[in-house]
Amino acid sequence: MTLAIDNLMPASVATASRCAHCGVNVPSGLINAESEAQFCCAGCRAVYTTLHACGLEDYYRLRDISEAATKPVARSDSRFESFDSPTFHKLYVQNHENGLATADLALEGISCAACVWLVERLPRVLKGVIEARLSLREATVRVTWNPQVLPLSRIAIALDRFGYTPHPARDAIGKELHRRESRHRLVHLGVAGAIMGNTMLLAFALYSGDLGHMEPIYRMLFRWVSAGLAILSLSWPGRTFFRSAWTAISVRTTNLDVPIAAALAVGGVAGLINVVLNRGEIYFDSLTVLVFLLLVGRFIQYCQQRRADDAVGLLFSLTPSTCHMVRGDQVLDAPVEALQAGDCVEIRPGELFPADGVVESGKSSVNQALLTGESMPVGVEPGSTIHASSQNIDSLIRVRVSCIGTETRVGKLMRLIERGIQDKAPIVEFADRVGGWFMAVLTIVAIIVFAFWSRTSLASAIDHTVALLIVTCPCVLGLATPLTIAIAIGQLARRDILVKSGAAIEQLSHGGDLLLDKTGTLTEGRMELLKWVGPEYWRGIVAEVERHTNHPVGRALCRSLRQVDHDSPSRTTISEIVERGDGGITARLADQVLHVGSPTFVQRNGISVPEGLLAALRESESSGTTTVMIATDRIAVAIASMGDRVRPGGADCIARLRDMGWRPAILSGDAHEVVLRVAQQVGIETDRAQGPLSPEQKLLAVEDRTTDRAIVMVGDGVNDAAALAAADVGIAVHGGAEASLAAADVFIARPGLQPLVDLIDTSRRTMRAIYRNLAISLAYNLVAGWAAATGVMTPMRAAILMPISSATVLFLAVVSLRGRTKTSASRSPDVLCAN
Amino acid sequence: MEVLFIILPLAILMAGGALAAFYWSVHGGQLDDLDTPRYRALFDESPTAVSPPKRDIK
Numbered sequence: 001m002t003l004a005i006d007n008l009m010p011a012s013v014a015t016a017s018r019c020a021h022c023g024v025n026v027p028s029g030l031i032n033a034e035s036e037a038q039f040c041c042a043g044c045r046a047v048y049t050t051l052h053a054c055g056l057e058d059y060y061r062l063r064d065i066s067e068a069a070t071k072p073v074a075r076s077d078s079r080f081e082s083f084d085s086p087t088f089h090k091l092y093v094q095n096h097e098n099g100l101a102t103a104d105l106a107l108e109g110i111s112c113a114a115c116v117w118l119v120e121r122l123p124r125v126l127k128g129v130i131e132a133r134l135s136l137r138e139a140t141v142r143v144t145w146n147p148q149v150l151p152l153s154r155i156a157i158a159l160d161r162f163g164y165t166p167h168p169a170r171d172a173i174g175k176e177l178h179r180r181e182s183r184h185r186l187v188h189l190g191v192a193g194a195i196m197g198n199t200m201l202l203a204f205a206l207y208s209g210d211l212g213h214m215e216p217i218y219r220m221l222f223r224w225v226s227a228g229l230a231i232l233s234l235s236w237p238g239r240t241f242f243r244s245a246w247t248a249i250s251v252r253t254t255n256l257d258v259p260i261a262a263a264l265a266v267g268g269v270a271g272l273i274n275v276v277l278n279r280g281e282i283y284f285d286s287l288t289v290l291v292f293l294l295l296v297g298r299f300i301q302y303c304q305q306r307r308a309d310d311a312v313g314l315l316f317s318l319t320p321s322t323c324h325m326v327r328g329d330q331v332l333d334a335p336v337e338a339l340q341a342g343d344c345v346e347i348r349p350g351e352l353f354p355a356d357g358v359v360e361s362g363k364s365s366v367n368q369a370l371l372t373g374e375s376m377p378v379g380v381e382p383g384s385t386i387h388a389s390s391q392n393i394d395s396l397i398r399v400r401v402s403c404i405g406t407e408t409r410v411g412k413l414m415r416l417i418e419r420g421i422q423d424k425a426p427i428v429e430f431a432d433r434v435g436g437w438f439m440a441v442l443t444i445v446a447i448i449v450f451a452f453w454s455r456t457s458l459a460s461a462i463d464h465t466v467a468l469l470i471v472t473c474p475c476v477l478g479l480a481t482p483l484t485i486a487i488a489i490g491q492l493a494r495r496d497i498l499v500k501s502g503a504a505i506e507q508l509s510h511g512g513d514l515l516l517d518k519t520g521t522l523t524e525g526r527m528e529l530l531k532w533v534g535p536e537y538w539r540g541i542v543a544e545v546e547r548h549t550n551h552p553v554g555r556a557l558c559r560s561l562r563q564v565d566h567d568s569p570s571r572t573t574i575s576e577i578v579e580r581g582d583g584g585i586t587a588r589l590a591d592q593v594l595h596v597g598s599p600t601f602v603q604r605n606g607i608s609v610p611e612g613l614l615a616a617l618r619e620s621e622s623s624g625t626t627t628v629m630i631a632t633d634r635i636a637v638a639i640a641s642m643g644d645r646v647r648p649g650g651a652d653c654i655a656r657l658r659d660m661g662w663r664p665a666i667l668s669g670d671a672h673e674v675v676l677r678v679a680q681q682v683g684i685e686t687d688r689a690q691g692p693l694s695p696e697q698k699l700l701a702v703e704d705r706t707t708d709r710a711i712v713m714v715g716d717g718v719n720d721a722a723a724l725a726a727a728d729v730g731i732a733v734h735g736g737a738e739a740s741l742a743a744a745d746v747f748i749a750r751p752g753l754q755p756l757v758d759l760i761d762t763s764r765r766t767m768r769a770i771y772r773n774l775a776i777s778l779a780y781n782l783v784a785g786w787a788a789a790t791g792v793m794t795p796m797r798a799a800i801l802m803p804i805s806s807a808t809v810l811f812l813a814v815v816s817l818r819g820r821t822k823t824s825a826s827r828s829p830d831v832l833c834a835n
Numbered sequence: 836m837e838v839l840f841i842i843l844p845l846a847i848l849m850a851g852g853a854l855a856a857f858y859w860s861v862h863g864g865q866l867d868d869l870d871t872p873r874y875r876a877l878f879d880e881s882p883t884a885v886s887p888p889k890r891d892i893k
Contacts, residue, residue: 062877062878065877112874113874113877116871116874116875117874117877117878120875134871135868135870135871136868136870136871136874137868137870137871138868179864179867182867183861183862183864183866183867186861186866187857187858187861187862190854190857190858190861191854191858194850194853194854194857198846198847198850215836218836218839221839221840221843225843225844225847229847
C-alpha cells in the first residue's frame with residue numbers, strides 16, 4: 001500500500017505545478033494554493049478560461065491523445081482594427097455573391113490535431129462565422145463569414161483568445177501556383193498508376209498465354225489494348241520526361257531524363273510496330289511501371305520541398321504587416337500596404353519601421369543590423385532619417401513617411417536580389433551529370449549490339465537493341481535519388497532546417513567556400529556587456545545612472561547590467577544626473593562626483609586612470625569593442641566593454657566545418673576592427689574577414705568565381721539577401737529579415753552555427769547514400785544489359801528484374817538514412833513561432 | 836471466350852470512369868490538403884452545422 005502511495009506522490013505533485021494550459025512547469029512564485037489549475041503566465045490563464053467558458057475543454061483531451069505539446073501562449077492582445085480597413089479587405093478578403101466573405105489567416109502556434117479541432121469550432125462560438133477550415137501544413141485557416149453580422153476583427157480577436165495570433169496570409173499567388181502544380185502532379189501520378197495496374201494485368205494474361213495455350217486472336221486483342229494503354233501513359237504522364245529531355249538537348253546538355261526518354265521512346269515505338277506487324281516482343285508493362293515509379297520518386301521529393309517552402313511562407317506571413325497610423329489625435333491600426341508618403345506613423349519599442357521616413361517626435365535608438373550589418377545601434381531624434389526594416393529599440397517615436405514600397409532602401413535592395421537570382425550559376429545535379437555519361441556509354445553499346453546481331457538478321461538486331469535500351473533505363477537512379485533527397489529534407493525539417501531545393505543538399509556535401517555574415521549569424525546581433533573590469537559594486541549604480549539616457553550605448557549598458565543585478569541602490573542616493581550629449585554622463589553619488597562615458601569624455605574631464613586599469617583599457621580599445629569608463633572623484637574605477645557577443649560554440653563549429661572541407665570567410669557590413677575581433681574569436685584567418693562591405697560588394701564577393709568550388713553564403717539580413725540569391729547555396733538563419741527568407745535556398749530556424757554543421761553533415765551522408773545507389777544501379781544495369789545483348793532477356797524477365805532492383809535500392813536508401821534520427825526532436829512548433 | 840471482346844473494353848471503360856472521378860476530385864481541391872483530414876476523422880461531431888460552399892474558392 002505504502003509503495004503504491006509513494007509511487008503516486010511525485011506524479012501528483014508534478015501535475016499540480018504544471019501549467020494547466022501548456023504543461024510547462026509553473027514558477028513557484030506564481031503557484032496559487034487555493035486554485036485547482038495553475039498557470040505559467042497570464043496568456044495561458046486567459047486561454048484556459050476562454051476555452052472553458054466556451055465549452056471547448058475537449059481541446060485538452062484531444063491534445064493529450066495526439067501527444068502534442070502546446071507552447072506557452074504569447075497573445076498579442078491587439079484589437080486587430082487593421083483587419084477591418086478597406087485596404088485589408090481589398091488585399092486579403094474575397095466577397096461572394098451570396099453576401100458571405102472568405103479570408104485566409106495564417107496562425108501562430110498551430111501544432112497538432114487538437115488545434116484543428118479548436119479552430120474549426122469557431123462557428124459554434126461566434127455567430128456569423130459559417131465555416132473555418134484549418135490546413136495543418138500551411139497553418140492557415142480559411143474563414144467564411146457573414147460581414148453583415150460581425151467584422152473580421154471579431155474573428156481575429158476570438159482566434160487570439162484561443163491562443164493563435166492571426167496574421168493575413170500573404171503570398172496568395174505563390175500558394176495558388178503551388179496548388180496548381182501539386183494537382184497537376186497528383187493527376188499524372190494517378191493516371192500513371194492506373195494504367196500501370198491495368199497493363200500489368202494484361203501482361204499477366206499474355207505471359208500465362210505464352211506458357212500455356214492462347215488463341216492468336218486473344219493474344220492480338222491483349223497486345224492491342226496494352227499498346228493503347230501504354231501510349232496513353234507515355235503521352236500523358238510520361239510527357240514530363242520527354243519535355244525535360246528535349247529542354248536539355250535543345251541547350252546542348254544532357255540530364256538523367258535523356259536516357260529515360262530514349263528508353264521510353266524506343267520501347268514505345270518498337271512495341272507499337274511489333275503490335276501492328278503482329279510479331280516480336282512488347283515491353284509495355286515494364287514501360288508503364290517505369291513511368292509510374294519515376295513519378296512517385298519525384299512526387300515525394302516535391303512534397304518534401306513544398307513542406308519546407310510552406311514553413312518558410314508561414315514565417316513570411318507572420319512578419320508584422322500592420323502599422324500604427326496617426327490620424328489627427330487618433331492612432332489607428334492599418335495594413336502596411338495602406339501607407340502613403342506623407343502619412344505619420346507611430347513606432348513602438350521593438351517594432352520594425354514599415355517605411356523610410358523622418359522622425360517627427362521622440363528620441364530612441366535604432367538597430368540597423370538587418371539592413372546594414374552594423375551591430376552598433378544608432379541614436380535618432382527629430383529630424384533623423386530612418387529606413388524600413390530597421391528596428392526601434394527604446395521608446396515610442398513618430399515618423400513622417402517619405403517613401404514606401406519599392407522606393408525605400410529595402411525596396412532597392414530587393415531589386416539587387418533579382419540581379420543576384422539572374423546571375424546565379426546553373427547547377428548541374430549529380431544525377432544529370434551521370435545521365436550524360438550513361439547516355440554516351442549506352443549509345444556505343446547499343447551500336448555494338450546492333451552491329452553484332454545484324455549479321456544474323458535485321459529483325460533480331462532491332463529486338464536485341466530495343467531490349468537493351470529498355471532494361472538499362474536508369475530507373476533505379478531516377479527513383480532512388482529523389483527519394484533519398486526527400487528523406488534527408490524530411491529529417492532536416494524535423495530539426496528546424498528547411499531546405500527548399502534538393503540541389504542545395506548536393507552542393508553542401510562537398511567542400512567549398514563558406515561565406516558568413518557576421519552580425520546575427522556569427523554573433524547574437526545586439527549590443528551587450530562583454531566584459532566588466534572593476535568592483536561589482538559599481539554595476540548597479542551605473543545601471544541607475546544610465547536609466548534615463550537615450551544614447552544607444554548607455555541604453556545597452558543599462559539593459560545588460562540590469563539583467564545581472566537586480567538590487568540597485570535606491571534612487572535617492574544618486575542625484576544631479578547630467579547628460580550634455582558629449583559622450584558621457586556626470587552624476588552625484590552622496591558626496592562623490594561620478595563620470596560615466598567614453599574614453600575621450602573621461603579624458604576631457606581630466607580623469608586619471610590607475611595602473612591596474614590601463615591594461616584593461618588598452619585591451620578593450622584594441623579589440624574593436626566600445627569602451628565605457630566609470631570614474632569617481634576623477635579617478636577611474638571600472639571599465640565596461642560593450643559589443644556584439646559571438647554565439648556560444650562558434651569556434652568549435654567553424655573548426656568542424658573546416659574539417660569537412662569548407663573554407664570559412666566573413667563578409668560583414670560592420671566596422672573593420674569589429675569584424676577582426678569576431679574573426680579572431682571564432683578562428684577565421686584575419687585576411688579572410690572583410691568589412692565593411694555594402695550589399696553590392698557582398699554580391700560581387702559571391703559572384704567573384706576564381707575557383708570552381710561551391711560558394712555558400714550564410715546570412716540573415718536584408719544586406720545579405722542579394723548575395724544569398726546569387727550564391728550556389730544561400731542559407732538564411734534564425735531571426736532574419738523576410739528579404740533573406742525569400743532569397744535563400746535553405747532556412748535555419750534555430751539560432752547558432754550548430755544547425756549549419758548538422759545540415760552539412762546530413763548532406764554528406766545523403767550524397768554517400770546516393771553514390772551507393774548509383775553503384776548498385778550500375779551493377780544491375782551491367783547484368784541486365786549483358787543479358788539483353790546476348791539475347792537471354794525476355795519481357796517477363798525484365799518485368800521481374802526491374803521491381804526487384806528498385807526495391808533493393810529503395811530499401812537501402814531508407815535504411816542508410818534512418819537510425820540517426822533518434823536524437824532529433826519531433827517537428828517542433830518553433831518553426832512556426834521563430835519570429 | 837468471345838465475351839472478352841465485350842468485357843475487356845467494358846473493364847477499361849470502368850477504369851476510365853474511376854480515373855475521371857479522380858481527376859475531378861483533384862481539380863476540385865479535395866486532395867489539396869493531405870495532412871489535416873486524417874485528424875478531422877478523430878473528431879466525433881461534424882465541425883459545422885451549415886454545409887460548406889460547393890465550389891472551391893479561388
